[in-house]
Amino acid sequence: MSMLSPEVEDLIEGGEFALLDLIRFDLPGKTVGYHRGGRKFTYNGLLYLPNRYLQPGEVSAVGVAVTTRTIVFSNIPVADTEDAVARIEEFNYQNAPVIITSLAGEPNTSNVVGVLVSTIYEIDQVRYNEGAVSGSERTLTMMIDLQPPGRSARGSTGVKRSQAEQQFDNNPTDTGLEHVATNATIPEEWGQVSR
Numbered sequence: 001m002s003m004l005s006p007e008v009e010d011l012i013e014g015g016e017f018a019l020l021d022l023i024r025f026d027l028p029g030k031t032v033g034y035h036r037g038g039r040k041f042t043y044n045g046l047l048y049l050p051n052r053y054l055q056p057g058e059v060s061a062v063g064v065a066v067t068t069r070t071i072v073f074s075n076i077p078v079a080d081t082e083d084a085v086a087r088i089e090e091f092n093y094q095n096a097p098v099i100i101t102s103l104a105g106e107p108n109t110s111n112v113v114g115v116l117v118s119t120i121y122e123i124d125q126v127r128y129n130e131g132a133v134s135g136s137e138r139t140l141t142m143m144i145d146l147q148p149p150g151r152s153a154r155g156s157t158g159v160k161r162s163q164a165e166q167q168f169d170n171n172p173t174d175t176g177l178e179h180v181a182t183n184a185t186i187p188e189e190w191g192q193v194s195r
Helices: 006-014 162-169
Strands: 018-027 030-035 041-043 044-047 055-062 068-076 095-103 114-136 137-147
Touching: 006 095, 006 114, 018 041, 018 044, 018 114
Parallel strands: 030 044
Antiparallel strands: 018 030, 018 095, 041 044, 055 068, 068 137, 095 114, 114 137
């Protein structure tokens, strides 16, 4: 069973469609979007700024490590005061939601037919690399590491998970933690114990 709308399926079956990648940052106090096109684009009421979302991101994980997706912006900072990514350090961005969406549209038009895929992430960290000197100024490239949402993405903290977290990360009907003891009922013994 396909999760795509019938209109998107028909467009794909026709063999020709336009692809538009969008990225939305829901930073505390500011929501901003970007796309790789040449002009501003509005989708679902949000204005997406052009030419800033340069690389959709590499996905990496080794062993049991959390899968990380790294997206790359270049020429940071910019003069646009509405550009929240250029001012990202002004926001409490840690674990802020990021949605990456690929839209299908009619070729050579601005008509969006529907969503191909949409993935939700959280910001893990922001890193910067300085570029080569161009004229008299140096450009800055910013890499934003994204991870899947939820406690499992942030690793073990030693704190007991709640039933709601277990269901969010795994399966909405999972009752695996329903009869598990809480930490408060487990005695903790410090130092050497003589038995």
